[in-house]
Structures are given as C-alpha cells and as structure tokens.
Amino acid sequence: MINLEIKNIKSHPSLSLAKAKASRDLQINFNQAEDALTIPAESKHDYKCGSATQSGRSMIEMLGVLAIIGVLSVGGIAGYSKAMMKYRINKTIEQITLIAGNVRAFWGPQGNYNGFYCDCSSESYDFCSGQANNDGCPIIKKAKLLPDEMLTIDSTTGKITNITNAFGGLLWTKDLNYGGFILEFRDIPTEACIDIITQNWKDVKVENIGVANGAGRPDVSATPIDIDTAINLCQHGDHNNLHFQVESKDTSWLD
Secondary structure (H helix, E strand, O other), X not given: OOOOOOOOOOXXXXXXXXXXXXXXXXXXXXHHHHHHHOOOHHHHHHHHOOOOOOOOOOHHHHHHHHHHHHHHHHHHHHHHHHHHHHHHHHHHHHHHHHXXXXXXXXXXXXXOOOOOOEEOOOOOOOOOEOOOOOOOOHHHHHHOOOOHHHEXXXXXXXXXXXXXXXXXOEEEEEEOOOOOEEEEEEEEOHHHHHHHHOXXXXXXXXXXXXXXXXXXXXXXXXXXXXXXXXXXXXOOOOOEEEEEEEOOOOOHHHX
C-alpha cells in the first residue's frame, strides 16, 4: 500500500480538511491502480503457457474428429459410386432405346438390315469394319444412328475408330440374314446387367436378350425377363456382354 502523509498543516482549518480529503482520495486512487496491475494467481499459469484465454484440444477429441471425418468420407464415396452406377444404367438404357429406334426407322422401309455391321473389337481399338474392312462404319456415321457420345472419330480420316458404351465397354452391331439385328453391349457389371435386362423392351421390339462372358456363346432368354432369370444370366462380374436381338425371335444366329 502507498501511504501519503500530510504533515505540519498550520493553515485555516477548512483548508486543512480539504488537503486531508485530497490526500485520502489520492491514496485510494493509487491503491486502485496497484490492484489493477496485480496478476491474479489463477491466471499466472495461463500467461506462462502463452494462453491466457484459450485451452487446447485433447488427443482423444482430435481422434474423435478424425473418426467422424473418415465416416463421412466413406459415406460420400459410397453415395457417389451408387449415383454413378445409376447414371450409367440409365444412360445405357437410353442408348439401346435410341439406337434400336434409329436403326428400325432407317432400314425399316427396305425390309431388312443388310449392312448394319460394325465391329471395333480389335486389341488396338482402331479397327471398325462395316461393309468393308477398316472403313469406319460409314453408314452408322452418315445416318447418325448412334449418339455422338459413343463415337471416337479420327480427326484426319473422319472415320469411326471406336464405339464405347456408358460403362466403357465396346458396342458391336450385326445384321441378321433373316431379318432383325443385334446390339451387343460389352463389359457390363452384374448389378447393371440385372437392372438393364429386366426393363420392358417390347416398345423397341427387343425379342430376345443374351448374356455371355466375353466372346463366349450367350445364354438367351425371351423378353420380358424376370429377376431370377436375370440373376442367373448376369453372373460374370464386370464382363457381362449383353446381346439385344431386335425385330426377330429366330435364334439361329447362335448356331
């Protein structure tokens, strides 16, 4: 405490009282200032640690936050994968419907589908045959029978060099001598295969659907296909090749 004393006050009594009061007030102000500058004992530790008003997070709390982030990330990835699968399934159904409708409209008046043949299945993915070898399937390109999104076209020659479906597999087409044609969508995952072949394909005249593992002989079922049959057909993992037979029930093409 700061003590201030006023000695030898010999003036008028009222003046002496005023001086005494001023001295007392000054002492009170000094005391208050001293108290304000005093650091509380409970705060000294925080100042020494460099954190007067903040507290850190424990390791357990941080691990909990990381665990929550991990769970949310896994859920997000799973949701994205599911959404992409559904998108590709819908896109494949849309492609089959569009191609079948276009081909039927283009070749329908002549009563057959002669010339509707295109195969880009070579290992180099640059061999598309049609009426002649390596001609880039000119009828398909000229008549715009396939969506542009499925075609890879050489910028120099203008020929089709590759045809891919929504799952990245190839598309192969074939005309049938007795009428009708085949659309083969390759490398379709099992989940998508089941969903796709159980659709109602009668509107686009898909009479039979075959499912094969790679280049093997397909197992064929007439449409509509029920779930149990689809499960038995679509058993080849990511390599189900789907054969859509349009406008013909004759399966002699399997022989």
